[in-house]
Amino acid sequence: MYALVDAVAYYASAEKVFDPSIRRKAVVVLTNNDGCICAVCPNARRLGVPKFKPYFQIKNFLAKHNVVIRSSNYELYADLSDKMMNVIGRFCDNQYVYSIDESFLEFKNYNSLIDDWHQYGHKIRRAVWKETRLPVGVGFGTTPTLAKAANHAAKKLSGFDGVAIIDDDLSRKAILSRMSLTDVWGIGDRLGNKLSILGIKDAWDLANQSPRIMRNQFSVLVERTVNELNGVPCLSWDEVRQDKKEIFSTRSLGQRITDYNALKAAITSHACIVARKARQQRSLIKRLLVFASSSPHDENYYKKSLIYEFPAATDNTIKIAEAISYVFDSIYLPGVNFYRCGAGAIELENRRFYQQDMFSVSINNPKLMKCYDKINKRYGKGTVEVAAAGQNEKWAMRRNFLSPSYTSKWKDIPKIIC
DNA sequence: TCTGGGGTCCTAGGACCC
């Protein structure tokens, strides 16, 4: 048995944790630079607030309905996510944290222990609420895709109370026949359209297609989805939680940059984030893509990217920052209003199979990086930083509706006044 | 005044080589 547990409108719910005054209100959270709406709490959803619409286009509507607006507070969300994941992880054999608010659970040795999955789901929900004040939905299924479907039902379909289970044909049909194609994990707008042209109307229809034909007409991915919808596991636990093949860090800049040093610092700090993420999954970076561009909405759209190949794959932040200085001059162009930039590891190697560089004196020093990560974990991000990543915040993102970092900054710790 | 997210994976097509 698998489960998918995720938070209801996570960012919006996270904003409500330390601010009970907005718990019953309609709340939305904006993306970086307050660009688009990226989280809509149930109350706001009822008003019809759409997800991923540019904020400035819907500003008046939100004001009219007294919707509470918040900028993304990643420090807060990341910290609450850790707490939430810790609670959830206690309830299963294996947990795979799939995104900031979702985790897959695997139950190997529980089948004989649990006679009522519905109750068990509520146990998880209650524990998470009690310890973090975050509302979660729990979906159980015999494959990861069915667990996802059950999770959808738990949160979005009437008649469910935050928990849903797909463990036999009856429950499978009952839920899938009420789900649209694009509610199925792996089916987006495009595939949804193409499938509906073939007369496939909902998730249940899709489940009843021949996997072979789906493979021929579309791809092996759709075939896999069909199989999974029928309870045939195709995504093994290891496949669900494979290491990333690419790791990117990119961002739109709070304000446009023309300055050489400012852009260089911004890109360097992205590269350092990539390095940190690579270390987390024990990968080394062989090739790093570096890019910067103006806004695609501007005239004279400028975009330049370069690939730096390391002689020997590395996860060393210092070497990676160094690489930026090698390529930066070929990316920067005076006079361009840079709007986006970033870096991405596009070829990763497993550290276990590390090939040492015969000609390099300094080998990868895992101790240094371990220490570096530990300090930053203990004392907060940015405590130790490569100087080239810069201290100046000129390019920091725009966050006009930022809530306090209640759990990660001393000055923001909530005070209880009696 | 001006505003338009971020991450990952996959594939088609072009360039180049032998």
Place this chain on the structure above:
DNA sequence: TCTGGGGTCCTAGGACCC
């Protein structure tokens, strides 16, 4: 009359997810 291979690498763009 018409015909012309196969592999690798790179890039841009598509698709999907949250």
